[in-house]
Amino acid sequence: MTANSQFTTAIHALCWIELAARQGESPITSERIAESLASHPVLVRRVLAPLRKGGLVGGGRGPGSGWQLERPAEEISLGQVYAALGPGTPFALHPHEPKPDCPVGHGIRPALTEVYLEVETAMVRELDNHTIAGLLEHLLQTYPLR
Numbered sequence: 001m002t003a004n005s006q007f008t009t010a011i012h013a014l015c016w017i018e019l020a021a022r023q024g025e026s027p028i029t030s031e032r033i034a035e036s037l038a039s040h041p042v043l044v045r046r047v048l049a050p051l052r053k054g055g056l057v058g059g060g061r062g063p064g065s066g067w068q069l070e071r072p073a074e075e076i077s078l079g080q081v082y083a084a085l086g087p088g089t090p091f092a093l094h095p096h097e098p099k100p101d102c103p104v105g106h107g108i109r110p111a112l113t114e115v116y117l118e119v120e121t122a123m124v125r126e127l128d129n130h131t132i133a134g135l136l137e138h139l140l141q142t143y144p145l146r
Helices: 006-022 030-037 041-053 078-084 103-127 132-142
Strands: 057-059 067-069
Touching (some): 006 067, 006 132, 030 041, 041 078
């Protein structure tokens, strides 16, 4: 089983967009962001598209165009990024319906749904305590490129 890395990719891209802007390179192309991710520009555009709809980034349409933050990085929380990526939970239920006449199989999905909702609520509350600017400052100071 693998986790969905879309959230991490989005945060990485937003941090890179902010850093590039601080260095005078704004807007920044999907190609430049993809270089930092060691990925493909199409993946960058797919991940940033819902963030554009969510009002977190702008630009990114047409050849040679670029991306920029639509508000200061200090005002973009990780919780907002998570919400902009759309429906999805940090945990998934069974890929198929469990055995309905089993004492565990009968109630496991609704029971876990309740727990997962509580966990997601707490997670989003914590993500809202962190911003793109704060994360970027932390990583630049704590993990500097040598």
